[in-house]
Amino acid sequence: MNVPESMAPWLRAVAGEEYTPRPARELTVGEVASLVGISIRTLHHWDAVGLVVPDGRTAGGYRAYSADDVGRIHRVLVYQELGFSLTQIGDLLDDPAVDETAQLRQQRALLEERIGRLQRMAGAVDQILSSRESGTTLTARQQAEIFGRGWREDWAVEARERWGASDEWSQFEQNATGLSDAERRRMNAEGEALYAELAEAKRAGVTAGSDAANSLAERHRAMIGQMFACTHSMHVCLGRHYVEDGRFRAHFDDLEPGLGGWLATVIDANARRHGIDPATAAWE
Numbered sequence: 001m002n003v004p005e006s007m008a009p010w011l012r013a014v015a016g017e018e019y020t021p022r023p024a025r026e027l028t029v030g031e032v033a034s035l036v037g038i039s040i041r042t043l044h045h046w047d048a049v050g051l052v053v054p055d056g057r058t059a060g061g062y063r064a065y066s067a068d069d070v071g072r073i074h075r076v077l078v079y080q081e082l083g084f085s086l087t088q089i090g091d092l093l094d095d096p097a098v099d100e101t102a103q104l105r106q107q108r109a110l111l112e113e114r115i116g117r118l119q120r121m122a123g124a125v126d127q128i129l130s131s132r133e134s135g136t137t138l139t140a141r142q143q144a145e146i147f148g149r150g151w152r153e154d155w156a157v158e159a160r161e162r163w164g165a166s167d168e169w170s171q172f173e174q175n176a177t178g179l180s181d182a183e184r185r186r187m188n189a190e191g192e193a194l195y196a197e198l199a200e201a202k203r204a205g206v207t208a209g210s211d212a213a214n215s216l217a218e219r220h221r222a223m224i225g226q227m228f229a230c231t232h233s234m235h236v237c238l239g240r241h242y243v244e245d246g247r248f249r250a251h252f253d254d255l256e257p258g259l260g261g262w263l264a265t266v267i268d269a270n271a272r273r274h275g276i277d278p279a280t281a282a283w284e
Contacts, residue, residue, distance in 0.1 A: 026056050026064035036073055043073075049275060051090050052076060082110045085232075086275045187226065194223060198263060199256035208262075208269035217270035220263070232271040236281035239264035 033040045046052040047063065052072050056064035065073075072093065079089040092098060198216055206212050217235070224230040224238070242248045242260035252260035268278035 026058075026066055027070070028058065029054075029063045029065070032065045032070060032073065035070070036077065038073075038077070045275065046073075046076070046086075049086065049090075051086055051093075078107055078111075082107070082114065085273075087273065187223075191223060194219060195255055195259075199259055202256055202259055202262045206266075208265040209273075213266045214270045214273060217266050220267070221270075231284065232274045232276045233281040234283055235267050236271045236276060236278045237283050239267035239278075 027035065029040050029043050033043055043052070043063075047054065052069060054063040054065045054069050056066060058064050075093060076089055079092065084092070092103070194216075198220070201212065201216055206216070221230050221232070221235045224235070230238075242252060243264045249260045252263065271278055271281065
């Protein structure tokens with residue numbers, strides 16, 4: 001499995017290899033961004049929210065990162081790869097009661113579990129390739145079993161034309177075509193139950209940003225995550241469609257008037273809690 005270069009040092013650490021990130025001098029934000037493979041904007045954001053605050057400053061007053069700062073960045077990247085939110089990562093890294101060795105062992109166990117999932121996904125890719133070679137695709141009935149009675153076959157055609165070249169569409173196809181009939185029916189039932197719960201929450205006056213609303217948003221994102229990896233930023237983009245696309249809006253209105261707009265607001269508030277600005281959220 002190819003591993004992002006930025007994760008390699010900490011993956012070696014959790015594997016038991018000796019590794020200490022020791023730059024010979026303090027580094028500028030641009031140098032650190034290049035070293036670990038993330039954007040300067042991300043480093044600025046992490047500084048602003050207190051996740052990775054560089055110890056020093058250059059003579060000109062700019063951020064200067066020490067060896068310990070770089071080490072903390074690598075740990076953040078590992079936890080991000082494992083799906084932790086920025087808030088959860090900060091709590092883990094700053095808790096004095098957390099044992100560093102035990103933490104690394106837990107990270108290794110989680111990484112091994114993730115590697116196992118990726119290997120199973122690789123097997124699913126092989127199945128997809130075989131299906132494509134034989135011309136097999138999801139039937140209209142199979143699509144409806146996954147997405148519910150409101151699903152229309154022409155939506156699938158439009159979706160393929162718009163997103164067919166994306167990584168997320170590949171993940172979707174890999175996961176969707178690998179499902180059994182029972183699994184598709186289960187996903188459909190779970191989805192209808194969740195949307196009924198969302199409609200009831202709106203009627204009950206559950207407000208965006210509340211614990212109850214955030215929990216529902218995470219459950220909705222997890223449901224989407226069964227088909228492709230849905231980040232909080234992507235979740236916001238999907239929420240926009242629920243408001244801007246008349247077909248989505250009508251579909252949600254059939255369940256509960258105004259549900260699409262309410263859900264989009266709930267998604268936005270939950271994304272803010274995870275460090276995403278809905279106004280600038282992108283499909284990434």
